[in-house]
Amino acid sequence: MTDMPMPRSGTASAAKSSLMVADANTRRRNAAEKRFRLYGATAIGVALLALVVLLFTIVRDGSGAFRQTYLAIPVQLNAEVLDPKGNRNPEEMAKVLTLSYGKVLDAAVEAAVVRENIQIQGLTEKQISGLISKEASAQVRHRVLANPDLIGQMIDVDVLANGRVDGFFKGRVSMESAANDKNTSPEQLMLAQELRDRGLMVTRFNWNFLTNPDASDQRPEAAGVGIAILGSLYMMLVVLLLAVPIGVGASIYLEEFAPKNKWTDIIEVNISNLAAVPSIVFGILGLAAFINFAGLPQSAPIVGGLVLTLMTLPTIIISTRAALKAVPPSIRDAALGVGASKMQSVFHHVLPLAMPGILTGTIIGLAQALGETAPLLLIGMVAFVKNYPAAPPEGLFDPASALPVQVYNWTQRSDPAFIERASGAIIVLLIFLFCMNLLAIYLRRKFERRW
């Protein structure tokens, strides 16, 4: 603080001004400075508060997605139901639908309840088996098809609990809300509580949220962001492979080699304009150019990646040019002065010095692309995708989803359990963005040189 000490009383003599007394002008200036500091501190405070509220809300709503309730029960895999021909032929077994597995599971749940001697007041069989997820039968079927020898045996499985039951343990569903809910009843929840008390029902970390594909409206408990993460990664791969070399190459040419004339001026203005084009416009462009004209498949990461490349290019070009401009001209002179060619001076000296700026700009561009939703909606990335895309490069042409689109998709659904999933997906997305920004900071530190 450079403020002068303020005297208590203003007994300044008119004849000669004293340094001990702040005059009116000084007081006014000091007050203005104080006000300005206050404004700044207030702005920071409001911004921080908004951030805290945002993070708090998302973590509160989304942390549940990372925990899931399972029912641990032994299941008798009845050979007559699951392998009617009795020959363990995988092709024949594949014809047995999840419906049959459902029956086997229903019996197993009932048996477990009976074994534990739990009072079931007025609960129908359907309500008891309703404790587990509709996904559970598919879960068991998967396991059996992978290992046909299990048939006829008694196996221990952790089956997914129904979304309402799961919600009950996470506090989302209460007895009162269950009473008004035709999908569940307070009695069911009491039974679930009994099972939990006896250690059959457990809530633990939900890896499946990170690996599972999306699930239908009826089974929020099975929905995951696996395909969305893969789709987003594939798109980032496309963006990285296309946008970075094209963007950095274009910037180097424009900044270091291109003649300065009206054509380069026009190009420069248009690149800046492109950066301000709404992203949904890029989506329409992508639909018209890549899907309708070039005939690329819908919902494919390659199309999403191409659209995001177009969107990211201006960001990368602008930041790269700024980084190149910031390299002192004396370095270029020095290189030319010892007989380096223009290209040698750029690649040996200017580019390494501009590297931190280029990397930061590129990563920020990528992070922006990672969070982009609107253009992806238009090229069909919002479709329900149940099968994992293959490994790249073929997988780039398979249908996939993307993290922000998955969030958008889930928030459209009626079951409140999907709100939890959506918030969970936002947390995953934020963690990705956070890691990318950390990487940007790390690279910046690593490549930064003083001169």
Add this chain to the structure above:
Amino acid sequence: MYDMNRVENAVSQGDIKISANDVQVYYGDKHAIKDVSVDILDKTVTAFIGPSGCGKSTFLRCINRMNDTIPIARIEGRIALDGEDIYDRRVDPVQLRAKVGMVFQKPNPFPKSIYDNVAYGPRIHGMTRNRADLDQIVEKALRGAALWNEVKDRLHEPGTGLSGGQQQRLCIARAVATEPEVLLMDEPCSALDPIATSQVEELIDQLREKYSVVIVTHSMQQAARVSQKTAFFHLGHLVEYGDTDDIFTKPQDSRTEAYISGRIG
């Protein structure tokens, strides 16, 4: 300890190295250099003096075609190095700059190690076949720039960590490492303190044994100390050119006299 003690100016002046005839330089509409004709000798230090904006740096930058990097600059007339026109269409400026090295006003070492700074020129010109040769060239250049004893134990530390005077001598070492024939220096001491300045001046005097040195300077005392020939520029004209002693003791032109006596500039 310096590598060499200051030697007397016992080197005999050589033949004409650079010959400029009716050189005109325009920056857009501005006529920066007007009708400059001058013969610069080999194994001689030639000083360009004159008030700010008189075109002495511009003319210096014509000699190794550094003005080519300025899009609006246009050069007319003829500048010949050993009788060959350097502005001929067949001349590659990159090759020319290997023969005509340059040291700038502000020390501008690359943000690399001392070794790499000096080795950069020889490397890109393919002057060596192996590491041992390169080591030798670097040592020779650093000795030539009177810097070897100060940096020999820290060749792989960054060149930007040296003091200002050391940095400028590093830039000189970098310039002489490519074994040029002419060394252009654009106010090499303007960013240095008096001690560093005297070290660099001593160095310039030694460089004269091998090179034709052209130095632009604001300081008339410096011109008098280091040069054998002096050219006085004023408003884009070469007003007077001759032996340094003559210029400072009996100038022919009234403008020269006014400048060296401190009445203009």
